[in-house]
Amino acid sequence: DQQVKQNSPSLSVQEGRISILNCDYTNSMFDYFLWYKKYPAEGPTFLISISSIKDKNEDGRFTVFLNKSAKHLSLHIVPSQPGDSAVYFCAAKTGANNLFFGTGTRLTVIP
Amino acid sequence: NAGVMQNPRHLVRRRGQEARLRCSPMKGHSHVYWYRQLPEEGLKFMVYLQKENIIDESGMPKERFSAEFPKEGPSILRIQQVVRGDSAAYFCASSPVRLADYNEQFFGPGTRLTVL
Numbered sequence: 001d002q003q004v005k006q007n008s009p010s011l012s013v014q015e016g017r018i019s020i021l022n023c024d025y026t027n028s029m030f031d032y033f034l035w036y037k038k039y040p041a042e043g044p045t046f047l048i049s050i051s052s053i054k055d056k057n058e059d060g061r062f063t064v065f066l067n068k069s070a071k072h073l074s075l076h077i078v079p080s081q082p083g084d085s086a087v088y089f090c091a092a093k094t095g096a097n098n099l100f101f102g103t104g105t106r107l108t109v110i111p
Numbered sequence: 112n113a114g115v116m117q118n119p120r121h122l123v124r125r126r127g128q129e130a131r132l133r134c135s136p137m138k139g140h141s142h143v144y145w146y147r148q149l150p151e152e153g154l155k156f157m158v159y160l161q162k163e164n165i166i167d168e169s170g171m172p173k174e175r176f177s178a179e180f181p182k183e184g185p186s187i188l189r190i191q192q193v194v195r196g197d198s199a200a201y202f203c204a205s206s207p208v209r210l211a212d213y214n215e216q217f218f219g220p221g222t223r224l225t226v227l
Contacts, residue, residue, distance in 0.1 A: 004153070032214050043115070043202055043218035044154070089153060097167045098144060098156035099216060 003027045004092050006102035014110050019077040021105050023090030026071065030092040034099065035064060035075050038087045047088075048075070080109045113138065115205050115219035116185075123225045130190040130197070132222045136205030143186045144204045144216055145178060154202060160186060193226045200224075 005024045013019045021035075031052045036044035050057040050064045050073070057064050063076045077084055090102040116135040124130050136143050141162050146154040156170040160180035171178070175193075180186040190197055200223050204216035 002153075006153075034215065036218075041120075041220070043117075043204075043220045045218070046215050049214060093214070097159040098146075098170070099154075101146075101153035101155070103151070103153040 002103070003030075004090055004100045004102040006090055006105050008105050009103070010106045010108070012108045012110060013080045015082055016079045019075075019080045019084065019107055019109070021075040021077075021088050021090075021107065023073045023075075023102055024071060025073075025092055025100075027092070027094065027100070028071070029094045030100075031095065032093045033064070033066060033073055034091045034093075035062075036089040036091060036101075038089060038104070044089055077107075080107075082109045082111050085109050115140075115203055115217055117201075117203050117219035117222050119222060120220060121223050121225070123227060124193050125227050126194055127192050130193050130224055130226075132188040132190075132201050132203075132224070133185040134188070134203030134205075134219060135185040136203075137207075137217055140205035140207050140217070142206045142208065143180050144206075145186075145188050146202045146204065148200045148202065148221075150199070157188075190224075193224075195226050198224055198226045 003026050034049040035047045037047045038044045048059050048062045066073045087104045087106045089104045091099040143160045145157040148154045158171045158178045159167040175191045177189045200221045202221045203219045206216050
């Protein structure tokens, strides 16, 4: 049962434009959400996170938005840069001991 | 300050052989988590260990898979009698305290297991 879903397997964006990556979840017990970035042959690297008590968190070019009523979050990258090309994973946690991951979205930023 | 280290990075085994994957957490981290990523899928939790203890193995297959985190040395994920379906990337993560009291795990580069 996939509790965290990323329905877009890939996304292509021109350099300098905004990239919007989406994530939906089904478990209302999730209290914290994270975005990880992954390059080929490397492990996931933490990017940005948001608590369920907030609806927005910003860090430089990266902003995460949370809509609890819709069980939806999104990651905005602006402006997008070629170095942002990677697979982005949405993850969520409850009070338990592990993260639940989505299937990832491959972002390609075209120079 | 070295990150999470995993070895080997690539492992090839024939069906029926044993695979041993090793993970050294970040310095100062005593909590280790193993995840598996099958092709075209996200990471799936397998097991959570603290030093010398398995805390949560709810994601671990019931047979052939085992994990340990001894007092000295790395955490080991062991797969006995491997089958082709075990081919995947296995990621280890660590945290300084349990995830319930913290909000981030630090991941290693993974071990890619290929079963011929």
